[in-house]
Amino acid sequence: ELLPSFSSEGWVYSVRVPGGLFHASAKARGGLVRAAVSVRGSIIQAAYITGDFFAYPPTLVNELEARLKGVPLERRAVEAAVEEGLRGGGVMLGVEPSLVAAVVMEAAGKVRFTSLGLTPEEADALIEVLRPAEYVLPRASHVLLPYCAKPLDCELRWSEGCELCGRCSFKEVYEEAWRLGLEPITITSYEHLEETLRSIKEGGGEAWLGSCCEAFYEKHVEDFERLGLPGLIVATEGLTCYDLGLERVAHEGRYEGSSKLRDGLLLKLLRLAASMRLKGPCAKLEVDLGA
Incomplete structure (x- = not known):
């Protein structure tokens, strides 16, 4: 009872x-x-x-x-x-x-993460997938962004790319990713996410950065484990398809709501990843908690 x-x-x-x-x-x-x-x-x-x-x-x-x-x-x-x-x-x-x-x-x-200049709120928005951030950041080769964070009337909302029009924060994230040697991709459905992670792994990629809502990660944690590619997720802000009971529609890439990227945090992580990559794959964050 x-x-x-x-x-x-x-x-x-x-x-x-x-x-x-x-x-x-x-x-x-x-x-x-x-x-x-x-x-x-x-x-x-x-x-x-x-x-x-x-x-x-x-x-x-x-x-x-x-x-x-x-x-x-x-x-x-x-x-x-x-x-x-x-x-x-x-x-x-x-x-x-x-x-x-x-x-x-x-x-x-x-x-x-606060030792790196992140606020407690920014640190709390990070989700480590399979491996710690110390492993992921210097090895990340791609940045995966959710289509639901593009404007509702964006012509490329359901496209992998971005026309860099400047109407949303995707422009700055795409440009910074390219500048630092990472490939940005807009994920348009759950199936597209699986295909993309498999492609990265088969192509020799070791890790990825990305963004999604916390509820999406919780629902698909076993799928991330099955796919086996470490990542670091920045949780989105605002109402999600899960809050609205529309997760099935979103899963198929047909969600017509909008979430918000934490673009400032994504930019910080991109720059941190580039810095750690220069120091080599064994680079560590300044604070290393005991096991």
């Missing part, structure tokens, strides 16, 4: 935490697990866990959150805190403790 409550949108998407947090999510057999983490120095100030998984007793999530408070930002310490929280007989059906710890670490790990 608790399952409908834990599966409801009110629980899954509940806003229970203040702003200024770093977020991450992961899929488990038992459902989606989300973490929102506040970090100060190398200590977790607070961690908040939500999702559509089943947890019992009802106080279990609160117990986990309490155990994580004040824990050093180290994987073993976080795993130990989660295991301790479950030791009293608590159950998260289909969710391994190691996955909860990994989601918390992924969220908290975004703090390292």
